[in-house]
Structures are given as structure tokens and as C-alpha cells.
Amino acid sequence: MKRFATTVWNGTGKEGSGLVSTQSTVLNNTQFSWKSRFEEGIGTNPEELIAAAHSGCYTMKFTFVLGGAGFPPEQISTKCDITLDGGVITKSELTVTGKVPGITAEDFQKFAQEAHEGCLIGKLYNCEKVLVSATLL
Numbered sequence: 001m002k003r004f005a006t007t008v009w010n011g012t013g014k015e016g017s018g019l020v021s022t023q024s025t026v027l028n029n030t031q032f033s034w035k036s037r038f039e040e041g042i043g044t045n046p047e048e049l050i051a052a053a054h055s056g057c058y059t060m061k062f063t064f065v066l067g068g069a070g071f072p073p074e075q076i077s078t079k080c081d082i083t084l085d086g087g088v089i090t091k092s093e094l095t096v097t098g099k100v101p102g103i104t105a106e107d108f109q110k111f112a113q114e115a116h117e118g119c120l121i122g123k124l125y126n127c128e129k130v131l132v133s134a135t136l137l
Helices: 034-038 046-068 105-118 120-124
Strands: 005-010 017-022 030-033 075-085 088-099 129-136
Touching (some): 030 034, 046 075, 046 088, 046 105, 046 120, 105 129
Parallel strands (some): 088 129
Antiparallel strands (some): 017 030, 075 088
16 A cells, blocks of 8 residues: 655745645645744644644554454544654654443553554654553543
């Protein structure tokens, strides 16, 4: 399987702006700029897209791990915070909550870690820390 995204940037790094599109067209000429990346401008940025990819991949993997263990979840919700420090992504922090009938808090934690270890996007990172905090609702 191959997927793609394209970016077109016009102008200089700080004064210019870009448009990013994905093969699926979920992102279609979505704007980003210096301000949306490093300040509070309108548009997306690479770190936000990385966070979306990590939270999406992890959440899907967690549902498979839980289901495979006999605990099909009602709902899993994952937030991913990406830390950019000194021009380096230093941390990806996943905060996950779940409604999973019949599971113990201990098993929920165990399967949360197993999902982390099997997450394809998480494996892609070479940052200092990837943290997972899991809460059973």
C-alpha cells in the first residue's frame, strides 16, 4: 500500500504560505504558514498532522488489541500532544480514555501499552519520548 500527500509553498519560509493536499482529498489545499506553525495563525502545520496520524493509528491498534483479547471496546478516545523544542520533535504524548465492558483497569493499562508497542506511526518516531496515559471510564 502507498499513500501520498503533496505540498506547494509560495514565497519565503517566514513570509510565504503553503497548501497541503492528501490523496483521499480529506485535506484539499489546506493552508499552512509560519504563523500557523510557530504562532497562532490560521491553518494546519506538520506537527498537528503528525499528532493526528499518531492518535489515529494508536486508537485503531488499541481497538484491535482489546478485541483480540476478548474485550471489544464501546469507545476509545485518544489525544496526541506533539512537543517541538529547539527545532526537534522531542515528545509524543498519548492520552487515551476508553469505555470497555468487563475489563479491569490493570488489563486496560496492559493492553494500552501493548497497543503502543504495536502502533506503526509510533514506531516511526525517533523522538526522545513517546508517552501513553490510559484511563478506563
